[in-house]
Amino acid sequence: MLEAAFADIDWPSHERSVNTFKDGPHIFLVKFLHGWLPVGKLVSRYDPVKYPSACPSCDEPSEKSKHVLTCPNPECRKWHAALKTSIWHRCESVDTDPALLDLLLWGLNHWLQGTPIPTHRVPERVAHLLHSQTTIGWDNFLLGRWSKHWTTLQLQYLQRDHIEVKNKNHGLSWSSNIIRLMWDHCYKEW
Ligand SMILES: [Zn+2]
Known part of the structure:
Protein backbone atom coordinates (compact mmCIF):
# COMPACT_ATOMS: atom_id res chain seq x y z
CA MET A 1 0.00 0.00 0.00
CA LEU A 2 1.20 3.51 -0.78
CA GLU A 3 2.40 5.54 2.18
CA ALA A 4 -0.16 8.26 1.46
CA ALA A 5 -2.99 5.69 1.44
CA PHE A 6 -1.76 4.22 4.72
CA ALA A 7 -1.77 7.68 6.33
CA ASP A 8 -5.33 8.24 5.07
CA ILE A 9 -6.71 5.25 7.02
CA ASP A 10 -8.93 5.92 10.01
CA TRP A 11 -6.96 3.73 12.45
CA PRO A 12 -8.98 4.68 15.56
CA SER A 13 -12.15 3.29 13.91
CA HIS A 14 -10.27 0.12 13.02
CA GLU A 15 -8.91 -0.27 16.54
CA ARG A 16 -12.30 0.31 18.14
CA SER A 17 -13.83 -2.36 15.90
CA VAL A 18 -11.09 -4.88 16.70
CA ASN A 19 -11.38 -4.28 20.44
CA ILE A 27 -9.32 -15.50 16.70
CA PHE A 28 -11.11 -15.53 13.37
CA LEU A 29 -10.62 -11.79 13.09
CA VAL A 30 -6.87 -11.90 13.67
CA LYS A 31 -6.50 -14.49 10.89
CA PHE A 32 -8.96 -12.66 8.66
CA LEU A 33 -7.14 -9.34 8.96
CA HIS A 34 -3.76 -10.95 8.25
CA GLY A 35 -4.92 -13.23 5.42
CA TRP A 36 -4.14 -16.37 7.46
CA LEU A 37 -7.51 -18.10 7.20
CA PRO A 38 -7.25 -21.73 6.05
CA VAL A 39 -8.21 -21.35 2.39
CA GLY A 40 -7.24 -23.74 -0.43
CA LYS A 41 -4.08 -21.97 -1.49
CA LEU A 42 -2.71 -21.93 2.06
CA VAL A 43 -3.65 -25.43 3.28
CA SER A 44 -2.68 -27.19 0.02
CA ARG A 45 0.96 -26.33 0.80
CA TYR A 46 0.85 -28.88 3.64
CA ASP A 47 -0.85 -31.69 1.75
CA PRO A 48 -1.90 -30.97 -1.84
CA VAL A 49 -3.67 -34.33 -2.20
CA LYS A 50 -5.77 -34.11 0.95
CA TYR A 51 -6.34 -30.35 0.57
CA PRO A 52 -6.60 -29.32 -3.08
CA SER A 53 -5.91 -25.62 -3.67
CA ALA A 54 -8.89 -25.15 -6.02
CA CYS A 55 -12.19 -23.62 -4.88
CA PRO A 56 -14.68 -26.44 -4.09
CA SER A 57 -17.60 -24.39 -5.52
CA CYS A 58 -16.38 -23.06 -8.88
CA ASP A 59 -13.59 -23.29 -11.47
CA GLU A 60 -11.12 -21.09 -9.59
CA PRO A 61 -7.85 -23.06 -9.61
CA SER A 62 -6.26 -21.38 -6.59
CA GLU A 63 -8.56 -20.45 -3.73
CA LYS A 64 -7.26 -17.36 -1.88
CA SER A 65 -8.99 -15.69 1.05
CA ALA A 81 -27.25 -9.85 -1.01
CA ALA A 82 -27.73 -10.55 2.72
CA LEU A 83 -24.62 -8.52 3.58
CA LYS A 84 -25.78 -5.51 1.57
CA THR A 85 -29.34 -5.62 2.96
CA SER A 86 -28.00 -5.86 6.46
CA ILE A 87 -25.62 -2.92 5.97
CA TRP A 88 -28.46 -0.87 4.49
CA HIS A 89 -30.68 -1.47 7.55
CA ARG A 90 -27.89 -0.79 10.01
CA CYS A 91 -26.85 2.42 8.25
CA GLU A 92 -30.45 3.66 8.21
CA SER A 93 -30.75 3.01 11.93
CA VAL A 94 -27.73 5.21 12.69
CA ASP A 95 -28.74 8.23 10.53
CA THR A 96 -26.15 7.56 7.82
CA ASP A 97 -25.77 10.18 5.10
CA PRO A 98 -27.64 8.70 2.08
CA ALA A 99 -24.76 9.72 -0.22
CA LEU A 100 -22.32 7.78 1.99
CA LEU A 101 -24.62 4.78 2.12
CA ASP A 102 -24.90 4.79 -1.69
CA LEU A 103 -21.14 5.00 -2.10
CA LEU A 104 -20.51 2.32 0.49
CA LEU A 105 -22.88 -0.21 -1.12
CA TRP A 106 -21.76 0.69 -4.62
CA GLY A 107 -18.03 0.34 -3.85
CA LEU A 108 -18.53 -2.87 -1.95
CA ASN A 109 -20.69 -4.29 -4.72
CA HIS A 110 -18.00 -3.62 -7.35
CA TRP A 111 -15.40 -5.30 -5.16
CA LEU A 112 -17.59 -8.35 -4.49
CA GLN A 113 -18.39 -8.69 -8.21
CA GLY A 114 -14.77 -8.11 -9.20
CA THR A 115 -15.60 -5.18 -11.47
CA PRO A 116 -13.54 -1.96 -11.60
CA ILE A 117 -14.91 1.09 -9.81
CA PRO A 118 -15.87 3.90 -12.17
CA THR A 119 -14.55 7.13 -10.67
CA HIS A 120 -17.17 9.41 -12.21
CA ARG A 121 -20.92 9.53 -11.49
CA VAL A 122 -20.63 10.25 -7.78
CA PRO A 123 -21.75 13.50 -6.13
CA GLU A 124 -18.95 16.08 -5.95
CA ARG A 125 -19.17 16.08 -2.14
CA VAL A 126 -18.01 12.45 -1.89
CA ALA A 127 -15.56 12.40 -4.85
CA HIS A 128 -12.47 12.82 -2.64
CA LEU A 129 -13.73 10.04 -0.36
CA LEU A 130 -14.14 7.71 -3.32
CA HIS A 131 -10.63 8.51 -4.50
CA SER A 132 -9.21 8.00 -1.02
CA GLN A 133 -10.99 4.66 -0.35
CA THR A 134 -10.16 3.37 -3.83
CA THR A 135 -6.47 4.16 -3.22
CA ILE A 136 -6.61 2.37 0.15
CA GLY A 137 -8.54 -0.45 -1.53
CA TRP A 138 -12.09 -1.75 -1.18
CA ASP A 139 -10.74 -5.07 0.07
CA ASN A 140 -9.36 -3.00 2.93
CA PHE A 141 -12.77 -1.40 3.37
CA LEU A 142 -14.18 -4.81 4.25
CA LEU A 143 -11.21 -5.34 6.56
CA GLY A 144 -12.22 -2.18 8.42
CA ARG A 145 -9.48 0.03 6.99
CA TRP A 146 -11.66 2.97 6.15
CA SER A 147 -10.64 6.33 4.77
CA LYS A 148 -10.70 9.12 7.37
CA HIS A 149 -13.18 10.99 5.18
CA TRP A 150 -16.08 8.65 6.03
CA THR A 151 -16.55 9.93 9.58
CA THR A 152 -15.75 13.54 8.62
CA LEU A 153 -18.44 13.57 5.92
CA GLN A 154 -20.95 11.80 8.17
CA LEU A 155 -20.62 14.50 10.83
CA GLN A 156 -20.87 17.27 8.22
CA TYR A 157 -24.10 15.72 6.98
CA LEU A 158 -25.67 15.64 10.46
CA GLN A 159 -24.73 19.26 11.09
CA ARG A 160 -25.83 20.48 7.66
CA ASP A 161 -29.21 18.73 7.90
CA HIS A 162 -29.71 19.71 11.56
CA ILE A 163 -29.92 16.11 12.72
CA GLU A 164 -29.25 15.70 16.41
CA VAL A 165 -25.67 14.46 16.93
CA LYS A 166 -25.80 11.39 19.16
CA ASN A 167 -23.19 8.91 20.26
CA LYS A 168 -24.29 6.27 17.78
CA ASN A 169 -24.62 8.40 14.64
CA HIS A 170 -21.12 9.80 14.22
CA GLY A 171 -17.44 9.19 14.91
CA LEU A 172 -15.96 5.90 16.11
CA SER A 173 -19.26 4.49 17.37
CA TRP A 174 -20.86 4.98 13.97
CA SER A 175 -17.98 3.59 11.90
CA SER A 176 -17.13 0.66 14.18
CA ASN A 177 -20.80 -0.32 14.34
CA ILE A 178 -20.87 -0.79 10.55
CA ILE A 179 -17.42 -2.42 10.41
CA ARG A 180 -18.39 -4.96 13.08
CA LEU A 181 -21.57 -5.77 11.20
CA MET A 182 -19.51 -6.59 8.07
CA TRP A 183 -17.14 -8.75 10.14
CA ASP A 184 -20.07 -10.60 11.74
CA HIS A 185 -21.23 -11.50 8.24
CA CYS A 186 -17.75 -12.60 7.16
CA TYR A 187 -17.42 -14.70 10.32
CA LYS A 188 -20.73 -16.44 9.65
CA GLU A 189 -19.85 -16.97 5.98
CA TRP A 190 -16.64 -18.70 7.03
ZN1 LIG B 1 -15.21 -20.33 -6.09
Missing part, protein backbone atom coordinates in the same frame (compact mmCIF):
# COMPACT_ATOMS: atom_id res chain seq x y z
CA THR A 20 -15.10 -4.95 20.50
CA PHE A 21 -14.95 -8.12 18.42
CA LYS A 22 -14.22 -10.53 21.26
CA ASP A 23 -13.88 -14.22 22.19
CA GLY A 24 -14.10 -16.91 19.44
CA PRO A 25 -14.70 -14.44 16.66
CA HIS A 26 -11.57 -12.59 17.76
CA LYS A 66 -10.46 -12.97 -1.21
CA HIS A 67 -12.04 -15.68 -3.34
CA VAL A 68 -13.98 -17.17 -0.42
CA LEU A 69 -15.94 -13.90 -0.23
CA THR A 70 -16.15 -13.17 -3.95
CA CYS A 71 -16.77 -16.66 -5.40
CA PRO A 72 -19.47 -16.48 -8.10
CA ASN A 73 -21.35 -19.54 -6.84
CA PRO A 74 -25.06 -18.95 -6.02
CA GLU A 75 -24.58 -19.44 -2.26
CA CYS A 76 -21.96 -16.72 -2.20
CA ARG A 77 -24.21 -14.41 -4.26
CA LYS A 78 -26.92 -14.95 -1.66
CA TRP A 79 -24.43 -14.00 1.01
CA HIS A 80 -23.56 -10.77 -0.87
Whole structure:
Protein backbone atom coordinates (compact mmCIF):
# COMPACT_ATOMS: atom_id res chain seq x y z
CA MET A 1 0.00 0.00 0.00
CA LEU A 2 1.20 3.51 -0.78
CA GLU A 3 2.40 5.54 2.18
CA ALA A 4 -0.16 8.26 1.46
CA ALA A 5 -2.99 5.69 1.44
CA PHE A 6 -1.76 4.22 4.72
CA ALA A 7 -1.77 7.68 6.33
CA ASP A 8 -5.33 8.24 5.07
CA ILE A 9 -6.71 5.25 7.02
CA ASP A 10 -8.93 5.92 10.01
CA TRP A 11 -6.96 3.73 12.45
CA PRO A 12 -8.98 4.68 15.56
CA SER A 13 -12.15 3.29 13.91
CA HIS A 14 -10.27 0.12 13.02
CA GLU A 15 -8.91 -0.27 16.54
CA ARG A 16 -12.30 0.31 18.14
CA SER A 17 -13.83 -2.36 15.90
CA VAL A 18 -11.09 -4.88 16.70
CA ASN A 19 -11.38 -4.28 20.44
CA THR A 20 -15.10 -4.95 20.50
CA PHE A 21 -14.95 -8.12 18.42
CA LYS A 22 -14.22 -10.53 21.26
CA ASP A 23 -13.88 -14.22 22.19
CA GLY A 24 -14.10 -16.91 19.44
CA PRO A 25 -14.70 -14.44 16.66
CA HIS A 26 -11.57 -12.59 17.76
CA ILE A 27 -9.32 -15.50 16.70
CA PHE A 28 -11.11 -15.53 13.37
CA LEU A 29 -10.62 -11.79 13.09
CA VAL A 30 -6.87 -11.90 13.67
CA LYS A 31 -6.50 -14.49 10.89
CA PHE A 32 -8.96 -12.66 8.66
CA LEU A 33 -7.14 -9.34 8.96
CA HIS A 34 -3.76 -10.95 8.25
CA GLY A 35 -4.92 -13.23 5.42
CA TRP A 36 -4.14 -16.37 7.46
CA LEU A 37 -7.51 -18.10 7.20
CA PRO A 38 -7.25 -21.73 6.05
CA VAL A 39 -8.21 -21.35 2.39
CA GLY A 40 -7.24 -23.74 -0.43
CA LYS A 41 -4.08 -21.97 -1.49
CA LEU A 42 -2.71 -21.93 2.06
CA VAL A 43 -3.65 -25.43 3.28
CA SER A 44 -2.68 -27.19 0.02
CA ARG A 45 0.96 -26.33 0.80
CA TYR A 46 0.85 -28.88 3.64
CA ASP A 47 -0.85 -31.69 1.75
CA PRO A 48 -1.90 -30.97 -1.84
CA VAL A 49 -3.67 -34.33 -2.20
CA LYS A 50 -5.77 -34.11 0.95
CA TYR A 51 -6.34 -30.35 0.57
CA PRO A 52 -6.60 -29.32 -3.08
CA SER A 53 -5.91 -25.62 -3.67
CA ALA A 54 -8.89 -25.15 -6.02
CA CYS A 55 -12.19 -23.62 -4.88
CA PRO A 56 -14.68 -26.44 -4.09
CA SER A 57 -17.60 -24.39 -5.52
CA CYS A 58 -16.38 -23.06 -8.88
CA ASP A 59 -13.59 -23.29 -11.47
CA GLU A 60 -11.12 -21.09 -9.59
CA PRO A 61 -7.85 -23.06 -9.61
CA SER A 62 -6.26 -21.38 -6.59
CA GLU A 63 -8.56 -20.45 -3.73
CA LYS A 64 -7.26 -17.36 -1.88
CA SER A 65 -8.99 -15.69 1.05
CA LYS A 66 -10.46 -12.97 -1.21
CA HIS A 67 -12.04 -15.68 -3.34
CA VAL A 68 -13.98 -17.17 -0.42
CA LEU A 69 -15.94 -13.90 -0.23
CA THR A 70 -16.15 -13.17 -3.95
CA CYS A 71 -16.77 -16.66 -5.40
CA PRO A 72 -19.47 -16.48 -8.10
CA ASN A 73 -21.35 -19.54 -6.84
CA PRO A 74 -25.06 -18.95 -6.02
CA GLU A 75 -24.58 -19.44 -2.26
CA CYS A 76 -21.96 -16.72 -2.20
CA ARG A 77 -24.21 -14.41 -4.26
CA LYS A 78 -26.92 -14.95 -1.66
CA TRP A 79 -24.43 -14.00 1.01
CA HIS A 80 -23.56 -10.77 -0.87
CA ALA A 81 -27.25 -9.85 -1.01
CA ALA A 82 -27.73 -10.55 2.72
CA LEU A 83 -24.62 -8.52 3.58
CA LYS A 84 -25.78 -5.51 1.57
CA THR A 85 -29.34 -5.62 2.96
CA SER A 86 -28.00 -5.86 6.46
CA ILE A 87 -25.62 -2.92 5.97
CA TRP A 88 -28.46 -0.87 4.49
CA HIS A 89 -30.68 -1.47 7.55
CA ARG A 90 -27.89 -0.79 10.01
CA CYS A 91 -26.85 2.42 8.25
CA GLU A 92 -30.45 3.66 8.21
CA SER A 93 -30.75 3.01 11.93
CA VAL A 94 -27.73 5.21 12.69
CA ASP A 95 -28.74 8.23 10.53
CA THR A 96 -26.15 7.56 7.82
CA ASP A 97 -25.77 10.18 5.10
CA PRO A 98 -27.64 8.70 2.08
CA ALA A 99 -24.76 9.72 -0.22
CA LEU A 100 -22.32 7.78 1.99
CA LEU A 101 -24.62 4.78 2.12
CA ASP A 102 -24.90 4.79 -1.69
CA LEU A 103 -21.14 5.00 -2.10
CA LEU A 104 -20.51 2.32 0.49
CA LEU A 105 -22.88 -0.21 -1.12
CA TRP A 106 -21.76 0.69 -4.62
CA GLY A 107 -18.03 0.34 -3.85
CA LEU A 108 -18.53 -2.87 -1.95
CA ASN A 109 -20.69 -4.29 -4.72
CA HIS A 110 -18.00 -3.62 -7.35
CA TRP A 111 -15.40 -5.30 -5.16
CA LEU A 112 -17.59 -8.35 -4.49
CA GLN A 113 -18.39 -8.69 -8.21
CA GLY A 114 -14.77 -8.11 -9.20
CA THR A 115 -15.60 -5.18 -11.47
CA PRO A 116 -13.54 -1.96 -11.60
CA ILE A 117 -14.91 1.09 -9.81
CA PRO A 118 -15.87 3.90 -12.17
CA THR A 119 -14.55 7.13 -10.67
CA HIS A 120 -17.17 9.41 -12.21
CA ARG A 121 -20.92 9.53 -11.49
CA VAL A 122 -20.63 10.25 -7.78
CA PRO A 123 -21.75 13.50 -6.13
CA GLU A 124 -18.95 16.08 -5.95
CA ARG A 125 -19.17 16.08 -2.14
CA VAL A 126 -18.01 12.45 -1.89
CA ALA A 127 -15.56 12.40 -4.85
CA HIS A 128 -12.47 12.82 -2.64
CA LEU A 129 -13.73 10.04 -0.36
CA LEU A 130 -14.14 7.71 -3.32
CA HIS A 131 -10.63 8.51 -4.50
CA SER A 132 -9.21 8.00 -1.02
CA GLN A 133 -10.99 4.66 -0.35
CA THR A 134 -10.16 3.37 -3.83
CA THR A 135 -6.47 4.16 -3.22
CA ILE A 136 -6.61 2.37 0.15
CA GLY A 137 -8.54 -0.45 -1.53
CA TRP A 138 -12.09 -1.75 -1.18
CA ASP A 139 -10.74 -5.07 0.07
CA ASN A 140 -9.36 -3.00 2.93
CA PHE A 141 -12.77 -1.40 3.37
CA LEU A 142 -14.18 -4.81 4.25
CA LEU A 143 -11.21 -5.34 6.56
CA GLY A 144 -12.22 -2.18 8.42
CA ARG A 145 -9.48 0.03 6.99
CA TRP A 146 -11.66 2.97 6.15
CA SER A 147 -10.64 6.33 4.77
CA LYS A 148 -10.70 9.12 7.37
CA HIS A 149 -13.18 10.99 5.18
CA TRP A 150 -16.08 8.65 6.03
CA THR A 151 -16.55 9.93 9.58
CA THR A 152 -15.75 13.54 8.62
CA LEU A 153 -18.44 13.57 5.92
CA GLN A 154 -20.95 11.80 8.17
CA LEU A 155 -20.62 14.50 10.83
CA GLN A 156 -20.87 17.27 8.22
CA TYR A 157 -24.10 15.72 6.98
CA LEU A 158 -25.67 15.64 10.46
CA GLN A 159 -24.73 19.26 11.09
CA ARG A 160 -25.83 20.48 7.66
CA ASP A 161 -29.21 18.73 7.90
CA HIS A 162 -29.71 19.71 11.56
CA ILE A 163 -29.92 16.11 12.72
CA GLU A 164 -29.25 15.70 16.41
CA VAL A 165 -25.67 14.46 16.93
CA LYS A 166 -25.80 11.39 19.16
CA ASN A 167 -23.19 8.91 20.26
CA LYS A 168 -24.29 6.27 17.78
CA ASN A 169 -24.62 8.40 14.64
CA HIS A 170 -21.12 9.80 14.22
CA GLY A 171 -17.44 9.19 14.91
CA LEU A 172 -15.96 5.90 16.11
CA SER A 173 -19.26 4.49 17.37
CA TRP A 174 -20.86 4.98 13.97
CA SER A 175 -17.98 3.59 11.90
CA SER A 176 -17.13 0.66 14.18
CA ASN A 177 -20.80 -0.32 14.34
CA ILE A 178 -20.87 -0.79 10.55
CA ILE A 179 -17.42 -2.42 10.41
CA ARG A 180 -18.39 -4.96 13.08
CA LEU A 181 -21.57 -5.77 11.20
CA MET A 182 -19.51 -6.59 8.07
CA TRP A 183 -17.14 -8.75 10.14
CA ASP A 184 -20.07 -10.60 11.74
CA HIS A 185 -21.23 -11.50 8.24
CA CYS A 186 -17.75 -12.60 7.16
CA TYR A 187 -17.42 -14.70 10.32
CA LYS A 188 -20.73 -16.44 9.65
CA GLU A 189 -19.85 -16.97 5.98
CA TRP A 190 -16.64 -18.70 7.03
ZN1 LIG B 1 -15.21 -20.33 -6.09
